[in-house]
Amino acid sequence: MDINKIRQDFKVLDETVNGNALTYLDTSATSLTPKSVVDKTNDYYFKYNANVHRGVHTLGSLATDAYESARMKVRKFINAKRFEEIIYTRGTTAALNLVARSLGDFAVEAGDEIVVTEMEHHANIVPWQQLAKRKGAKLVFIPLESDGTITLESVKSVMSDKTKIVAITHVSNVLGTVNDIKSIAKIAHDHDAYIVVDGAQAVPHMTVDVQDLDVDFYAFSAHKMLGPTGVGVLYGKAEILDQLEPVEYGGDMIDYVYKEDATWTDLPVKFEAGTPMIAEAIGLGAAIDYLLEVGMDNIHDYEQELVNYAYEEMQKxxxxxxxxxxxxxxLITFNLDGVHPHDLATALDQEGIAVRAGHHCAQPLMKWLDTNSTARASFYIYNTKDEIDTFIRGLERTKEFFSYEF
Known part of the structure; x- marks a missing residue:
């Protein structure tokens, strides 16, 4: 894997910030976008800008072909069984809200239980809170170990005959914890419960096989995997999706509209009301092409090399x-004694280093960690050990500045 060649594909890395070369360590929030993805998105607007699934004219046909070709790329990328199981959404948040509403209305009744964890992003806890309120159900939390992991024994301990849904992240956006989704899915299914997985921090960084994991639903976003903002994916098993009702209504998702009622078309369009994110979906397909060309195993191994190096250097x-x-x-989430995370991020930004600061949309986890906020550095295929060295020097200078007695 030629990192220098890869870096040339990301034109924003040529920019300077406050007179310094950009060191972008905020991929967990949003990844950078390679030129090939931007070009593919622009091709739609410049060459065949038309709506999909509607017109029979040439531009409409070209747009539809590109849009559905991207869906097939997604299917293969996560090894879904059928293309009908790939539903385009606005992103992970929209996908999880869709499941919480549609599956929730279908499967959850008063007195039922929904199992979650304290490490969840707000997008995978608030929708379930609202479902529980709406249905008179109860949220049950899998206890965390002291290092921010969960054990399968802990998962089993909270399961019961009342459990209907297990909603869990594949990779924590704060702790970096990688959960054993395949084993958790088996436990859920042993209790006749559905499993819903937030894969936003997993799909860009490792091989994900939804059939092997045996998950019922899996959600992720394009903008965290080199793609455009504003588009994401909900994978769902077709046999479950067929039983669920859509939550948005309008153009394209209907079969026939009568004066007093309507019927729905087939999957996946049944859940895709209105004009979809056409250019963005095409861009997602191009991002998948890029990731596959680099190789998901290569990406994972290189990231592990970076994060292990950063971890060892930060501990010094x-x-x-x-x-x-x-x-x-x-990714590494951290705090520096005597320096508020926002001050730390601001100081690093003065040196061109972009990190995240705040509660990372994970306030229950912040409470568990006994802190209000943290800083986070996250890495991807366009980062280097030299950039990590720059980051370490920035931390040391920031610490020195804030410890100086004026």
């Missing part, structure tokens, strides 16, 4: 607290 800094397990995905 006195007064730093790193959250989460040592074995982790390609």
């Amino acid at each position: 800094i006195d007064g730093i607290t790193i959250y989460g397990p040592k074995e982790r995905a390609g």
Whole structure:
């Protein structure tokens, strides 16, 4: 894997920030986008800008072919059984809300239980909170170990004959914890429960096979995997999706509209009301092409090399607290004694280093960690060890500045 060649594909890396070369360590929020993805998206607007599934004219046919070709790329990328199981959404958040509403109305009744964890992004906890309120159900939390992991024994301990849904992240956007989704899915199914997985931090960084994992639903976003903003994917098993009602209504998802009622068309369009994110979906397909060309195993191995290097170097800094397990995905969340995370991020930005600061849309987890906010550095295929060295020097200078007595 030629990192220098890869970096040339990301034109934003040529930019300077406050007079310094950009060091982008905020991929967990949004990844950078390679030129090939931008070009593919522009091709839609410049060459065949038309709606899909409607017109029989040439531009409409070209747009539809490109849009549905991208869906097939997604199907193969996560090894879904059928293309009908790939539903385009606005992103992970929209996908999880769709499931919480549609599956929730179908499967959950008063007194039932929904199992979640404290490490969830708000997008995978708030929709379930609202479902529980709406249905008179109860949220049950899998207890976390001291290092921010969960054990299969803990999963089993909260399951009961009242459990209807298990909603869990594949990779924590704060701790970097990688959950054993395949084993958790088996436990859920042993209790006749559905499993819904937030894969936003997993799909861009490792091989995900939804059939092997045996998940019922799996959600992720394009903008975290080199693609455009505003589009994501909900994978769902076709036999379950067929039983569910859509939650948005309008053009294209209907079969026939009568004066007093309507019927729905087949999957996946049944869940895709209105004009979809055409250019964005095409861009997602191009992002998948790019990731496959680099190789998902290569991406995972390189990220592990980066995060392990950063972890070891950060531990040499006195007064730093790193959250989460040592074995982790390609991100590190931390705090530096005496420096608020927002001040830290601002100081690093003055040196051209972009990191995240705040509660990372994970306030229940912040409470569990006994802190209000943290800083986070996250890595991807366009980062280098030299950039990590720049980051470490920035941390050391920031620590020195804030410890200086004026």
